[in-house]
Amino acid sequence: MQKNTPNGNHDESQLSETLPAPTFMAGDRALDFLNSTVKSKDIVVELLANGDDLVAWLVQAQLLDHGDAAAIRASSLPGELDEVAAQARALREWFRNFVLAHMGHHLTDQALDLLKPLNCVLQRDQRYWAIVETCQPIAKERSRSGLELRSLRRHTRPNALILIVAQAMADLVCSKDFSMVKARNGRTPPLLFVDNRNR
Secondary structure, eight states, X not given: OOOBOTTSOBOTTOOOTTSOOXXXXXXXXXXXXXXXXXXXXXXXXXXXXXXXXXXXXXXXTTSSOHXXXXXXXXXXXXXXXXXXXXXXXXXXXXXXXXXXXXTTSOOOTTHHHHTHHHHHHHTTOOXXXXXXXXXXXXXXXXXXXXXXXEEEEOOOSTTHHHHHHHHHHHHHHXXXXXXXXXXXXXXXXXXXXXXXXXX
């Protein structure tokens, strides 16, 4: 059973105890997201069956902090989080097909046209800039200010959850070598991961 909060919502830090625990072993959060259907006793189990599960998964994946999760829950209308979860599952299945079609090979410019659905999601984003403390120790060692300009997003509305997922997918496309993306056989859907063994 999922742990209920006083307002009737489930605790964002916990997925249902009846569900298998999510795994974060793919070497990339977007691939971990694609692996959010798991096999349990020969049955494929959906870890993102509703909005509560989606929020809990994002918190556990460290893509959403507890404060933002609480703000999103507080601002959501009845059924709104479940609708966002349905959109997230649809985006996941679309991106899974893209990854399966291109894994094991370097991405080329031709992939850009195929990524239009992802760009359409990313264009919904509203970001802002802020000066924050740097997480780069080298900057501090070189007597620099220890501050950096960072692009941030306010996670206060349920539709922000889709943007978090889309950004992780975009990061995979732009910063990871697709020739290192592999699928482990013997599972439906296949377990995807970044294979860095030969590096």
